Amino acid sequence: MYEWIFKHFISRTDPEQAHDVVMSALETCSRLPGAAATMRATFPRVEERLEADGFVPRMMRGKLGLAAGMDKNARAVPAFAAMGFSFVEVGTVTPRPQPGNDKPRLWRLPESKEIRNRMGFNNEGAEVVRQRLRKLRKTKAGRSLVIGVNIGKNKTTAADQAPQDYYRCARELADLADFLVINVSSPNTVGLRQLQTVESLEQIVTATKQGASEACSGKAKRVPILVKIAPDLEDDEIVNIAGLVNRLDVAGIVATNTTNQHEYGEGGVSGPRLLDRAEAVIRLLRKELDPSRTIIGVGGISSVEDAQRLLEAGADLLEGLTAFIYQGALWPSKINRGLRERGY
Numbered sequence: 001m002y003e004w005i006f007k008h009f010i011s012r013t014d015p016e017q018a019h020d021v022v023m024s025a026l027e028t029c030s031r032l033p034g035a036a037a038t039m040r041a042t043f044p045r046v047e048e049r050l051e052a053d054g055f056v057p058r059m060m061r062g063k064l065g066l067a068a069g070m071d072k073n074a075r076a077v078p079a080f081a082a083m084g085f086s087f088v089e090v091g092t093v094t095p096r097p098q099p100g101n102d103k104p105r106l107w108r109l110p111e112s113k114e115i116r117n118r119m120g121f122n123n124e125g126a127e128v129v130r131q132r133l134r135k136l137r138k139t140k141a142g143r144s145l146v147i148g149v150n151i152g153k154n155k156t157t158a159a160d161q162a163p164q165d166y167y168r169c170a171r172e173l174a175d176l177a178d179f180l181v182i183n184v185s186s187p188n189t190v191g192l193r194q195l196q197t198v199e200s201l202e203q204i205v206t207a208t209k210q211g212a213s214e215a216c217s218g219k220a221k222r223v224p225i226l227v228k229i230a231p232d233l234e235d236d237e238i239v240n241i242a243g244l245v246n247r248l249d250v251a252g253i254v255a256t257n258t259t260n261q262h263e264y265g266e267g268g269v270s271g272p273r274l275l276d277r278a279e280a281v282i283r284l285l286r287k288e289l290d291p292s293r294t295i296i297g298v299g300g301i302s303s304v305e306d307a308q309r310l311l312e313a314g315a316d317l318l319e320g321l322t323a324f325i326y327q328g329a330l331w332p333s334k335i336n337r338g339l340r341e342r343g344y
Contacts, residue, residue: 027076072090209225256278
């Protein structure tokens with residue numbers, strides 16, 4: 001039914017306007033007393049929780065979480081969890097609010113069930129996101145949610161000042177997050193992907209760890225930090241990043257972001273074309289990373305079979321977004337239940 005509605009109605013609307021309408025509705029559901037519980041009863045999901053493995057202190061209902069980019073400002077985390085995502089990664093969040101790139105900046109590619117975007121880290125800034133997360137964490141239900149925060153630099157921040165932006169975000173948000181993700185791999189901020197070099201990334205990781213440490217000072221909490229990388233990196237570049245992650249005691253890697261290897265113009269494409277490359281990157285990382293490092297596999301997951309491929313390649317957890325847009329609210333619980341039935 002959802003696919004029919006999407007084809008005949010949703011696909012005829014402006015993608016960004018549709019996203020805004022959906023987010024407003026889900027934000028309302030997240031705020032209304034009892035609404036999230038009603039959603040949990042509506043959407044079938046995995047009830048048995050996975051044991052915590054040290055990556056995050058909270059147990060999760062399944063392997064699949066929501067990738068960053070959907071809930072940029074932490075507006076609707078309870079609603080996404082109620083639909084069956086085992087964790088939610090919000091963001092990308094920058095220190096200061098920014099409008100992002102000029103419109104249009106979001107396109108559907110329905111023939112291939114993919115999305116192209118050049119959003120440019122549009123978000124309300126770290127202070128606003130902190131206020132929302134702090135309010136959420138004051139509730140029992142909010143404290144039970146597994147929430148990651150994806151952080152980045154402002155567009156106007158020079159490359160040599162980028163570590164300070166990541167420090168500021170970590171300092172503002174780490175104590176409210178279950179994990180942080182350093183985003184240096186979006187293709188939609190000029191010069192950002194150049195920060196994936198080992199020299200630049202080492203400074204950013206060091207600054208992020210310092211900010212997170214200060215945020216959690218005096219608390220019995222150590223927030224895991226991961227690095228999100230692009231699928232378009234060469235294999236030797238990935239090996240170098242893996243070495244840096246091992247050396248700096250980073251918790252792991254999110255593999256992968258969107259690709260700019262496409263024929264549509266500016267922006268990154270997400271969806272099925274990423275699956276093969278994501279699998280290859282994960283296999284390489286699993287070989288190069290210390291066994292204790294976590295890999296979150298993301299890119300091209302549409303079905304339980306796709307998800308299983310990335311887990312068998314070496315991913316510990318998974319994230320999705322594009323297939324959720326095309327397949328609807330039942331998709332996350334379908335993937336997590338399907339994986340549980342297969343022993344994952």
